[in-house]
Amino acid sequence: MKETLEQIKASALAALDATKDLAELDTWRVKYLGKKGELTALLKQMGGLSAEERPIMGQLANEVREALTEGLEARKEAIEAEALNARLAEEVLDVTIPGSPLTLGHQHPMYLVLDEIKDIFVGMGFECLDGPEVELAEYNFDRLNAEEGHPSRDWSDTFYFDTDSRVMLRSQTSPMQIRAMETRQLPIRIISPGRVYRKDEVDATHSPMFHQVEGLVVDKGITMADLKGTLNTVVETLYGKGTKTRFRPHHFPFTEPSCEMDVQCHKCGGVGCPTCKFEGWIELLGAGMVHPKVLEGCGIDTEVYSGWAFGMGLERTAMRRFKIADLRLIFENDVRFLTQF
Numbered sequence: 270m271k272e273t274l275e276q277i278k279a280s281a282l283a284a285l286d287a288t289k290d291l292a293e294l295d296t297w298r299v300k301y302l303g304k305k306g307e308l309t310a311l312l313k314q315m316g317g318l319s320a321e322e323r324p325i326m327g328q329l330a331n332e333v334r335e336a337l338t339e340g341l342e343a344r345k346e347a348i349e350a351e352a353l354n355a356r357l358a359e360e361v362l363d364v365t366i367p368g369s370p371l372t373l374g375h376q377h378p379m380y381l382v383l384d385e386i387k388d389i390f391v392g393m394g395f396e397c398l399d400g401p402e403v404e405l406a407e408y409n410f411d412r413l414n415a416e417e418g419h420p421s422r423d424w425s426d427t428f429y430f431d432t433d434s435r436v437m438l439r440s441q442t443s444p445m446q447i448r449a450m451e452t453r454q455l456p457i458r459i460i461s462p463g464r465v466y467r468k469d470e471v472d473a474t475h476s477p478m479f480h481q482v483e484g485l486v487v488d489k490g491i492t493m494a495d496l497k498g499t500l501n502t503v504v505e506t507l508y509g510k511g512t513k514t515r516f517r518p519h520h521f522p523f524t525e526p527s528c529e530m531d532v533q534c535h536k537c538g539g540v541g542c543p544t545c546k547f548e549g550w551i552e553l554l555g556a557g558m559v560h561p562k563v564l565e566g567c568g569i570d571t572e573v574y575s576g577w578a579f580g581m582g583l584e585r586t587a588m589r590r591f592k593i594a595d596l597r598l599i600f601e602n603d604v605r606f607l608t609q610f
């Protein structure tokens with residue numbers, strides 16, 4: 270029986286070395302160590318041995334079982350290591366193959382212009398504020414002196430959320446003037462850029478969503494001269510030193526007096542060309558002295574304080590700046606267009 274055990278051990282270890290993968294290894298395990306395996310079969314014959322032989326053979330059988338189990342573990346590790354090496358060799362990475370290009374984005378042309386505008390105003394001591402896009406009509410109209418019946422409040426112009434026309438998508442950034450005057454200490458110097466919404470059909474110069482930058486100054490002794498001086502400085506920084514501007518009387522409910530500011534056509538120098546529709550001037554923004562009713566509505570003493578405000582469309586400013594002919598290009602996000610800036 271001892272010889273048989275030795276034989277099983279020798280042939281099992283030889284067969285073990287010959288296994289090539291985990292499946293073969295499992296077959297080997299069943300054959301030699303399984304419940305119906307050769308070793309188990311032999312151990313079942315131990316009952317026929319004498320009392321002296323039985324413990325000796327039992328110990329020997331255990332030694333063989335242990336040797337085979339250890340061999341099995343070692344072989345399993347070896348096979349797994351080989352498989353890993355084979356896979357690594359197969360999946361070798363060729364770092365010399367050119368990679369797929371990674372295209373970096375950049376700022377949208379409109380935000381390039383906005384950043385310039387912010388830089389100019391922040392340099393003059395203004396603060397930049399964000400405001401809510403869902404706004405109360407109280408802030409968008411009432412407190413800006415656009416009373417019930419004002420044409421801009423019409424349902425055909427404004428996106429309301431309720432049937433009472435009290436909650437809306439703001440149609441201008443001006444509500445931030447009221448919010449600033451309500452919450453901040455005087456003097457106030459702020460700009461507030463952001464999205465605004467009006468019921469416009471999309472065409473080359475209109476969109477139901479567009480962007481404005483609003484500005485407000487309230488301090489002692491502020492006059493129209495401050496308004497003109499500040500806005501002229503902004504225009505010269507944006508469009509170059511010596512750029513001519515002109516101020517035309519206009520009407521807005523929340524300013525008195527009100528004006529529109531034109532900038533001399535950069536293309537023809539004021540002679541007239543298609544860019545300026547042969548007028549020599551291009552409209553840039555609306556502005557004016559803050560209406561005393563608006564200031565008083567925010568609890569500001571108009572005997573001591575006065576202010577000016579302006580609002581400009583960002584898309585139009587960017588279009589002028591980069592000579593973009595169609596407003597829709599600004600929103601369509603066509604990469605071929607956007608990468609030109």
Ligand SMILES: [Zn+2]
Nearest residue numbers: 534537542545
């Ligand atoms: Zn022109």
